[in-house]
Amino acid sequence: MPAEPTVERADLTALIERVRLRDVGAFRRRVEGGGTxxxxxxxxxxxxxxxxxxxxxxxxxxxxxxxxxxxxxxxxxxxxxxxxxxxxxxxxxxxxxxxxxxxxxxxxxxxxxxxxxDGRLPPNWRRRYRLHRFAVDNGLSYVPEAVGLRRSGVIFTAGRSPRGYDILSTGPGSDFEIGNFQYAGDWRSERALRRFGYFRLRLPGPLPHIVLEARRNRRWFGRSNLPWRFTSKQALSLEGDFDRFFRLHVPEGFEQDALYLFTPDLMVLFMDRASDFDVEIVDDWMYVYSPRPFRMADQRTYERLFAVLDTVGRRTLDRSARYTRHQPPSRYRVPSRLIRSIRIGPIVILGVFVLLLVRRLVMGA
The missing domain is CATH 1.20.20 (F1FO ATP Synthase)
Structure with a gap:
């Protein structure tokens, strides 16, 4: 596995220095094939x-x-x-x-x-040029836009018209990826479009499906930013102040696995470094979600994300490697995925409406 990016190793010059419009225009013509x-x-x-x-x-x-x-x-x-x-x-x-x-x-x-x-707004070519140069300087791969982007995380399985943009990774089959993602919500959503920033890190081996919902970044009335809702039976309480920062979801039967992974020192790192982010572990990937897109051309974005990666990410890699070495292969034959809960609110409202309608018809007859 290649070394993860860090602030000390990253060259942030392309994000700081001024760019010439001539260079931006040349980059744009090269990307568009010389046509407008x-x-x-x-x-x-x-x-x-x-x-x-x-x-x-x-x-x-x-x-x-x-x-x-x-x-x-x-x-x-x-x-x-x-x-x-x-x-x-x-x-x-x-x-x-x-x-x-x-x-x-x-x-x-x-x-x-x-x-x-639909991806039809004219892109910011100055930002794209900066990110292209940043990727070249740091040996990364840059994808300006990825229509139909799908990953194993929960945000990538929701809605319609998925689209990733400003994606940086370590190349094909990469172990590290950072970018922004959006999808069009369905009829139940309060907004037509949902946008997220995310980064993901490959782990040494498969782990049970675990989700950490941050309490700081919740929406109105305490609603989660994630598109999935989980059953209360899958909630697990941890020691100390951890429950004040996160709500932990783990599949039934894998509570001890979560306790093995989330040691007190790892919980402290999550509270100190990642309390504004939702975190998901699925298969051999760890996802970190922001409720707002990342400002990908801002050096402060990388300073913070690389700090999270260098602390929380590194310690999670270590714990997952130990977990994988101590688990027999038969362990993964047991279903280890979280179960998505059903929203009964609309069903209850519809049921009450039908009952009132039937009652009115019966009394009228």
């Missing part, structure tokens, strides 16, 4: 999608204004002109204006998300 047709087509697609959604938003706003104006006129006709009527009319007008603004913003955002999901 695809770029113009993508730009036209982006403008068309955003303009179309904005037009629909404008029509919706116009309809809302017409309805609002009718309400205001009705209030003025049916009541004496006084302070209460003026105040009420003003409140209605402000509410309609705010709703119109929010509606237009939502349609513009929807159009931008569609364009980003």
């Amino acid at each position: 047709g695809a770029m113009i087509g993508d730009l036209f697609h982006t403008v068309f999608v955003i303009a179309l959604t904005t037009i629909f938003g404008g029509l919706a706003v116009l309809a809302l204004l017409v309805v609002g104006a009718g309400v205001v006129l009705r209030v003025l006709d049916d009541a004496d002109r006084g302070f209460a009527v003026i105040a009420g009319t003003t409140a209605i007008a402000v509410t309609i204006f705010a709703a119109c603004f929010a509606l237009v913003a939502w349609f513009v955002r929807l159009g931008a998300d569609i364009a980003i999901r």
Whole structure:
């Protein structure tokens, strides 16, 4: 296994020094094969999608204004002109204006998300050139975009239109990879697009499926950033303050394996260095997820990630190597994957609605 990147060994010059537009243009022409047709087509697609959604938003706003104006006129006709009527009319007008603004913003955002999901927004060629040079200087492989990217981690198994971008790795069959990933959510998602930063590290051998959900980076109402939900039977409590930072999930029957892997010193490293990240161990890979894409052209990103890799990653490699040496081959015949829980909330709501409908029909009859 090749040596993992570290801040001490990494050459960050390409991320710091100024770049010449001439060099960026030459790199762009080399990547695009000397043509600009695809770029113009993508730009036209982006403008068309955003303009179309904005037009629909404008029509919706116009309809809302017409309805609002009718309400205001009705209030003025049916009541004496006084302070209460003026105040009420003003409140209605402000509410309609705010709703119109929010509606237009939502349609513009929807159009931008569609364009980003399809990978049609013009790329930042200055950033791509910096990352290309950074990869060359450090013996890494750089992939600007990977449409349809799939990996074994949980975020790569969700949604539609998966796309990776700004991916750095140690080459084909690599043992280390860092980049950004996005997918389009399904009808249950509150946003049309989900984006993550991630890096993954190959381990010496297969381990049970383990997920650490960080408590610091949770969304509204304590919701996890990960697309999977796990059953409560798979939650394992560890000693000390670890439960204040992470929620640990491990398959039933593999609790002792997790306790062997997560020694007190490793738990301290996770709390000190990786408490803002979700972590997953699946097969012979360790994944670290950020709820926001990494700023790949910023040297501070690598300073932090390489620090996590040099501490948490190195210690996890050591513990997993010891675990693999002490486990018989028959151990892996037992199912060692986490089970995804079923969301019963929508089912309960649908069931209550059906019962109320049946009750109304029966009573009406």
